[in-house]
Amino acid sequence: MLKIALSQQNYHIGHFAANTEKIIRAIRQAEAADVDLLVFSELCVCGYPPRDFLAFDDFIRQCYAVIETVRKETSRVAVIIGAPQRNPQKEGKDLFNAAWLLHEGEVKGVAHKTCLPTYDVFDEYRYFEPAFEWSVIPFKGKKIALTICEDIWALSDNPLYRTAPMDELIKSAPDLMINISASPFDYDHDDDRKEVVRANVLRYRLPMIYCNAVGSQTEIVFDGGSLVYNAAGKLVKELKYFEEDFAVVTMNDDMYRTADTAGALRAMDKEMRVSRISDPDKIIGFLTNENNIEQIFRALVLGIKDYFSKMGFSKAIIGSSGGIDSAVTLAIACEALGAANVRAVLMPSTFSSSHSVDDAVALSRNLGNPYDIIPIKNVYDAFLQTLEPVFSGTTFGIAEENIQSRSRGNLLMAIANKFGYILLNTSNKSELSTGYGTLYGDMAGGLAVLGDVYKMQVYALARYINRNTEIIPQHIIDKAPSAELRPNQKDSDSLPPYELLDKVLYQYIEKQQGPQEIIDQGIDEALVRRVLKLVNMNEYKRNQFCPIIRVSAKAFGVGRRMPIVGKYLS
């Protein structure tokens, strides 16, 4: 009776020494638990996604060196690790994305990934040749159908790939399926993943061991949640979310026993075809429901924590305006790094309302994080005075508003440079979409916490943060949002109400709906065209923005690739 263990770990891209140590530590743990086979996640040897590091032969040689080290560490316990493999054929790309079965000091089998995700944040066909041969791997009397991440996602009516590798592997009558993954989080993804794994189990009538990565890599959060299903389609084991984990499952006869799955499969197929949010009136409710918001909160905490630790930093600095975005960012950063490691800087101007400083001070007192108050008046005045020969005769406008915002960005960066902080950016997705921000001003920072979070979700996060006690002062949540760059300015002077704006943005950005589709859902045509134009016109600004922690199914940062000079809807 096979004992199989899953090792769900947080790797560091290119940090071969650290990754090797994690792998070997898990092997020792598996040996102690008398495990037969220990499964790791996709490309665990080098970390996922390694991106253009894969273009360096030196990098590939280092991957092979780790495989050699791990191979020698396998005696009783077999391991499945993920690492690139060189393509021996001349034709096609030079590498495969591979899963290696190592046992008794030998390479016992290698499987290549067939379905190479090349969309959103994924670029796998940039580096890898898809598999074109498939065979099961024998292990202790069982035949393993070994696949990699996306390989099991080609089940829909309109699959992205012409070949589903399990359809090939099933011809060799495997006994069980093992899938090693690096499948990122989005706030609607945990259900998808379970459905897809279960759909494979029901279709191929085999048990499935699914081992995912955990941890954040720049902007992509891997949330773990590795899974084991028995052949009848029952969830046997679910590993932790947003944390490293290790679990052992005993593959007794029950695990292989099939049931009549045809009915369940039909029901599931039907359910998967129904979009969860086909009704436009349900979008805001969907975006802000508590389950999604709690997951977003956890993802953002992990995203900050891992960005800092992997960059070798421990302390953050944040511009604290007394507004909702900086308040939520500050609270999440304090959760991730500890309040003592998060420095808030309040930078009032003559246009700041009196409550702004009070609210920001109250917030930092609630959180217990250090803060400074640094008025920008002198810097702003020096800019205006210096520019007087050039600006004289012109009237107050965008240029002057931006000077204030950039003065703040400059002050924050100066303190960050002086003492070794990373500046956390506080812009939300709604304002980034519409270009309602200042390059090098409030758009400055090393990592954007809320860049993939709509304004309505920022409010929901604030409510979530305050679920037990008032951490974010209620006044911050209640007051009308304002950039406070001119007297009595309000966001609503320039933008539609966020409840309406976010609905349009969601359909355009995440659902790729064109103007007519959105108008047909009953939203005012002029408003739709204006919003879409704003989004497209401001691509040049977002192009210079920092990494955005990805929480939605359609990344708003590195996974969005728009032509800047494009003249489409703009």
Place this chain on the structure above:
Amino acid sequence: MLKIALSQQNYHIGHFAANTEKIIRAIRQAEAADVDLLVFSELCVCGYPPRDFLAFDDFIRQCYAVIETVRKETSRVAVIIGAPQRNPQKEGKDLFNAAWLLHEGEVKGVAHKTCLPTYDVFDEYRYFEPAFEWSVIPFKGKKIALTICEDIWALSDNPLYRTAPMDELIKSAPDLMINISASPFDYDHDDDRKEVVRANVLRYRLPMIYCNAVGSQTEIVFDGGSLVYNAAGKLVKELKYFEEDFAVVTMNDDMYRTADTAGALRAMDKEMRVSRISDPDKIIGFLTNENNIEQIFRALVLGIKDYFSKMGFSKAIIGSSGGIDSAVTLAIACEALGAANVRAVLMPSTFSSSHSVDDAVALSRNLGNPYDIIPIKNVYDAFLQTLEPVFSGTTFGIAEENIQSRSRGNLLMAIANKFGYILLNTSNKSELSTGYGTLYGDMAGGLAVLGDVYKMQVYALARYINRNTEIIPQHIIDKAPSAELRPNQKDSDSLPPYELLDKVLYQYIEKQQGPQEIIDQGIDEALVRRVLKLVNMNEYKRNQFCPIIRVSAKAFGVGRRMPIVGKYLS
């Protein structure tokens, strides 16, 4: 006897009205010249590369609408245009990258691209399904083997693709090859392109019509240079470089007459295997040779011109320091936009040498462009005074240097915002590589002119600009480079000599050589490791940088995708 015309034009991505007008205007021109077949370039309908616009069904519908319009315009003259085509099969991506033959108001044939470049700046597999069926298209008694760009590039010993579509098409005994392309410029690419087109001609013993795009799309410069070869391998027609062009070729019997090409093919194969710069001592000479520098100059002029016109701007602003980088940028911008449209701003500090302002003034007088002198002392002092409560007790360092640089960035952006300029960035590739620049300071700007140009190439560009008369004052070329952010600062305090640095950077960035390979070429190990570490550590800075006009074979902007949290050689 067929008369075939090539229309080499500058399209605007997503600007369907403008692209349609260009296509129809060329059809009228072809009708007047009594042409049988008019060939356009790849994806001319929507502009190349359309990137994620392709995810919008609305965008595809607009492409189809243009095809419909053009179809109705074809009566006597047949046209070949490039546009996406929907994939009727459920499996695989939903689109093909297609070439459409339209004639007599009908779609007479469609060819799909097989080899989808997914490397460097290219992401085609992100959007398109590769062709899996191939057939020649009959036209007026001839059989056309119609392919798209990369399709003819799979000839090497180690091709990126498992299928070469011409190997399939040749089975149907075509009479001629037509390839529609959007093949970008790099300073070593014109020769490659001719070699590849000729290698196809020699191998398949057929004439080739090769129609390329021209014009710049954000950072990618398409340089035109469309080609016609007869079946014997002779170049019959070469269209203009960096300009729109139109040419007619008469396909007389000579065009189809083959010669014994085996010998020529063998010689060419051998030559293509020899890297042009395998000798490290020849790198700097290669990078700075006059032919390459002249081409870079022309590409940068076109890159600026098209970026401005496609973004709807006409005027640039540039920080003019009296150094070589801003001098070369200014000269190129004046060539692209006209001197009257380029405003130089001189922003001396107390650390600026006396000659800096004099040199920058002399430069602008030579160029005839307007300039302002705006000292930064008051702004800098206001920052220091404002930060005094936070900075007191610390010593002058990077933070204070960056404040100066960001004060300048802020002043330039303020003037740009006030009067509607685009700020042109002046950073060179050598300093960007090593992180020798200030985020939001000298790294600010909407477009980087020299970001893909090594420092040694910047000097060569200066000499090229001065080839007839001294435009850039000789003192700017001769003096030791300095950021002038602290007393007596020199680049050489922080960086190795540029002649050495550029050699290491070239091998690492463009040739993907690892540390050992570079050390083995006789360069000091400590220096190599330090440079590679600097490059990798500073990925986070470049991630926020503006688009860089691509002139090298390996883009340093959008075509470079490195993990920011990566821990490789850093």
